[in-house]
Amino acid sequence: MRLPRFAVAAVLAATLLAQGPRADAQTPQKLRFQASFPSSSMIFDNLKFWAERVKAMSGGRLEIEVAPAGTIVPAFEVLDAVHKKVIDGGHTAAAYWVGKQRAATLFGPAPGGPFGMDMVDYMGWLHDGGGLELYRELYQDQLKRDVVPLPLTSVANQVLGWFKRPVSSWEDLKGRKCRETGITAELFSKSGMSPVNMPGGEIVPAGERGVIECGEWVGPAEDMKIGFQTVWKHYYMPSTHEPATVLELLINAEVWKGLKPDLQEIIKTATWEATFRSQTITNKLNAEALKELREKHGVKIERTPDDILRKTLEAWDQIAKDEAEKNPFFKKVHESQRAYASQIVPARRFVIPPYEAGANYYWPEKN
Incomplete structure (x- = not known):
């Protein structure tokens, strides 16, 4: 027997209600990050780009508010603020923590590369040479800070x-x-x-x-x-x-574990894009800046x-x-x-x- 149109519509409506709200109608998950860098810096611009890419790739399900140095905590207190969950994450530099563990400098920026490595080589060591595992060991075991580190932003070879x-x-x-x-x-x-x-x-x-x-x-x-x-x-x-300066993104470990797996992968992918984009843009802007400076x-x-x-x-x-x-x-x-x-x-x-x-x-x- 063929159902009347109104009956078909009623069945469809009931099915949709049973399924719950559509994904695109979900309330976005919001996180708050702070940088160790001023708002006038290109580094902070890259953090904003990264946050925009995360929002776009997640279809608006994850929104990250970013603030420059000093907005919530001083520049050199970002690590502890992320650990204590004063902020959900931060954009900073591992070299700032050498007073806590001298090995921090080996995770960027390190003198000599190290060993002659450039930015591409360093990223290769992190992702294919066991570097990321050691990076996590630095924070979790050595510094006793409950954070997840990811490389973010290349500022190219630093000048004297x-x-x-x-x-x-x-x-x-x-x-x-x-x-x-x-x-x-x-x-x-x-x-x-x-x-x-x-x-x-x-x-x-x-x-x-x-x-x-x-x-x-x-x-x-x-x-x-x-x-x-x-x-x-x-x-x-x-x-x-x-010579191979790559900065870092720190995320509170509890916050990280609370993210769905696909959102974690989106964050990782966005760090890759933002890091290599920052390198290519820096090359172009450096050339323009040298001309203007002269x-x-x-x-x-x-x-x-x-x-x-x-x-x-x-x-x-x-x-x-x-x-x-x-x-x-x-x-x-x-x-x-x-x-x-x-x-x-x-x-x-x-x-x-x-x-x-x-x-x-x-x-x-x-x-």
């Missing part, structure tokens, strides 16, 4: 920095009061430099007041956005102190003396050697990186032509 006066050699760094953080501060202190630790948003004001006479942050585009060019005019690059702001773009590049690595190797002798976890991570780099770095050097080969042929440097 900005100076009030020209720099001619490693020894010429002696006595200069410069903004440096983490292991990098200890490294450059070997030259006789007097490092001063401070968040990124405080560097330019400190330079204006004469508290410091030099400092480093990231690279041309990021530095210009913060305003280094208004204080100093001598800008030195490249550097070997942070032509509009009168900044002198100068090449870092070779002995600084070499002695930076020598100083780091000694620091790492000394630390590995007394810190089993540092040694464990460092040896893992060495094993991975020993395969990848020499092979890439053999397979891939030097960047200068094409760059110098098509774009020879002007004297």
Whole structure:
């Protein structure tokens, strides 16, 4: 017997009600994250992009509110705030936690790569060389912080920095009061430099007041956005102190476990996209910034003396050697990186032509 139309409609309505509300009508899950970086930084822009991608890929089921440094907690308290669930997550740098465990610097940014690795090599070690497991061990077992770490945001090779006066050699760094953080501060202190630790948003004001006479942050585009060019005019690059800088996303472990598996995968996928996007965008913006710094702001773009590049690595190797002798976890991570780099770095050097080969042929440097 054929049912009347109204009966068919009633059956359909009852079926839909029994199934509950549609997925797209669900109330979105909302999380709150804070960065260790100022709102004026490109790093914070990338965090916002990441949050937008998570929302888009989840169909609006997961919304992440992001705030810059100092909004909820100070920049260097993000880790503890995530652990205590003051915030659900944070965007920060592992190197900020070297005072808690020196091995933190090996998870970015680490001097020398380490072992000559660039950003792609470092990401390979994390995902295919056992790095992520060691990363989780750093926080869960060593630092006793209940957080889940994921790599997020590449800021490319960091430059040596900005100076009030020209720099001619490693020894010429002696006595200069410069903004440096983490292991990098200890490294450059070997030259006789007097490092001063401070968040990124405080560097330019400190330079204006004469508290410091030099400092480093990231690279041309990021530095210009913060305003280094208004204080100093001598800008030195490249550097070997942070050649593969990848920052981190920290998520409270309880919050992470409370996310559905597909949302966890969306977050992971979005970190990949945002990290590699930040690298490509940084390359383009750095090129534009260098032109503007020269032509509009009168900044002198100068090449870092070779002995600084070499002695930076020598100083780091000694620091790492000394630390590995007394810190089993540092040694464990460092040896893992060495094993991975020993395969990848020499092979890439053999397979891939030097960047200068094409760059110098098509774009020879002007004297």
